Amino acid sequence: MVKQVAIISGGIIGATAAFYLSYLKGHESVAVTLFDEDTGQATKAASGIISPWLSKRRNKRWYALAKQGAELYQQLVNDAQLSANAYCRTGTIVTRKDHADLLDLYHEAEIKAAQTPAMGNVELLSSAEVKRRMPILTNPPEGVFVSGGARIDGQHFVAELLANAQQENLAVVNQRVSLDGSGRVLTEQGPRQFDRIIVATGAWMHETLKPLGLSLKVRPQKGQLIDLLVDMPASWDNMPVMMPESMSDIIPFNHGKLVVGATHENDGGFDLTPKEAAKNQLFENAQYFIEQLSKAQITDMRVGTRAYTDDFSPFFGILPTMPSILVGGGLGSSGLTTGPMIGYHLAQSILSSHLVDWNHYTKPIGTYIS
Ligand SMILES: Cc1cc2nc3c(=O)[nH]c(=O)nc-3n(C[C@H](O)[C@H](O)[C@H](O)COP(=O)(O)OP(=O)(O)OC[C@H]3O[C@@H](n4cnc5c(N)ncnc54)[C@H](O)[C@@H]3O)c2cc1C
Structure with missing residues (x-):
């Protein structure tokens, strides 16, 4: 049976996850609906610099995510056949x-x-x-x-990823949605039940997770x-x-x-x-x-609007209290660089049972969500 997947967010995490859910092995087994309100989106407002290697930051997990994120770009550009408007390796x-x-x-x-x-x-x-x-x-x-080093145009980048996925298994719905206490997505057309939900609502994530009785520390x-x-x-x-x-x-x-x-x-x-x-x-x-x-x-x-955690680190994972919901966020000022890796891993975890160890990139999500 085809699994119904929802993504709440059309930012860099949501759009990359949508693309990989339409591209990786097993994508025929899922139908994806992406909800995005768009207001204040960091991805389309961003400067677009992809060059993490000489950062003054000394956070090993962040660096692993950012370094591999910069590498993933070159593969993602090939996989999704993105145009030079979206990504350009200028140095x-x-x-x-x-x-x-x-x-x-x-x-x-x-x-x-x-x-x-x-x-x-x-x-x-x-x-x-x-x-x-x-x-x-x-x-x-x-x-x-x-x-x-490279520059991307965030707006073009996510638009091209989504257009690509729409040719396969993605439907995009431009509206603000919320979750209810049992994990249904409340849309303007009424509640909808999904098998898996990716929540990557950036700076708005605390509000999105609140109905589940969760508190997320992002500012x-x-x-x-x-x-x-x-x-x-x-x-x-x-x-x-x-x-x-x-x-x-x-x-x-x-x-x-x-x-x-x-x-x-x-x-x-x-x-x-x-x-x-x-x-x-x-x-x-x-x-x-x-x-x-x-x-x-x-x-x-x-x-x-960027989203920061207390330790300035991005996070992603599966909610222990509701395993059908996956989250990713807290990307701060380098989120265009780290976001695609998170989108990739979240998509991969829905499509495959063979997973890499996420502890290499992020502390357990309990560090950020209580
Ligand atoms: C000015 C600026 C410059 C930057 N420059 C760079 C840079 O050069 N390099 C770099 O690597 N990073 C940069 N960043 C950081 C990077 O842009 C962000 O970290 C990253 O884009 C965040 O992506 P995201 O997917 O987590 O969130 P976002 O891109 O913010 O996406 C979240 C989306 O969820 C939607 N949403 C929220 N709540 C709901 C809801 N209830 N229902 C439906 N939709 C909802 C929002 O409207 C938004 O569209 C910059 C950021 C800013 C603001």
Whole structure:
């Protein structure tokens, strides 16, 4: 008999899980319905940088998830035949203000790259060499270039994954839903019973799980970024992403689009209003490196809500009190990088009885849910 599966969320976890439930071995045995309300979604607001290897974080489980997440991207792009609008391996340039710190970073990068094929080549670049790779910069810093780094457009990315899965076994329903105490999904059309449910509602997850008598420790964080449209030659397409130390990232897309972000506002909660002060701060950060920018080139401001756990770690697993429900979340500021691995593992666990040990990536979910 075909198993009925619900996914609550069309963010990066939900969309990747939906894709793999339509693609992996055994997908013929499931019919999937994805519910997504969309408001405040972090995935479509995100800057889109996939480059975890030189992070200052020292959390081993997070690093295992992020490192393998970055590797999974290349496979996922092939599996789902994603377009260059969704994913592009442009390389990333990471900077340090202090030259000695940059040399340390370069040596760390060389050691990691020798064990991590997905990182590609690592190069120490002078400011003139950075300028050659990013001709738009008028004040280029020196930096470490990692050729395996990539940028994604979160909105395109999830739309393409879902369109792919819709050709197989996925139905998408754009509405807010809730759970009742017995684990039914309450939709605008009435309650629905599913064999398995994936809940990945990001910053809204505490509210989603509440009717089950559960309390989840996640807090929302507001993130804002600006999009600019700059007149530049087609030969400048595919410039690398720049991640300057303690300043906003600059993510060049093709056809003159530049994304600058993002803010991390702990007191912003679920507020989705774009703020002038953030716009000015992001613009000034970008203008430090690209003097000729003008505010008139700002075409959009995007706002999303990230979800953080107390120990800043993502989590995923099966609810011990209701094993038909699987959860994944708490992705914080690197969720585009870690989210696809979680979506993959959740899908795999529904389709197959052969599972890898999740403790390698996450503490038991009881750490986060009480
Ligand atoms: C400004 C910004 C910049 C970022 N930049 C990067 C970056 O460069 N690199 C990186 O790796 N990460 C980045 N992140 C982090 C990353 O975007 C998030 O961690 C990740 O996208 C979270 O994915 P998610 O699937 O857990 O949640 P989300 O993407 O938030 O998706 C959750 C979805 O569930 C829906 N939902 C909630 N409740 C319900 C309900 N009851 N019924 C139906 N639907 C519901 C929401 O509307 C939403 O669509 C950034 C985040 C922000 C905000």
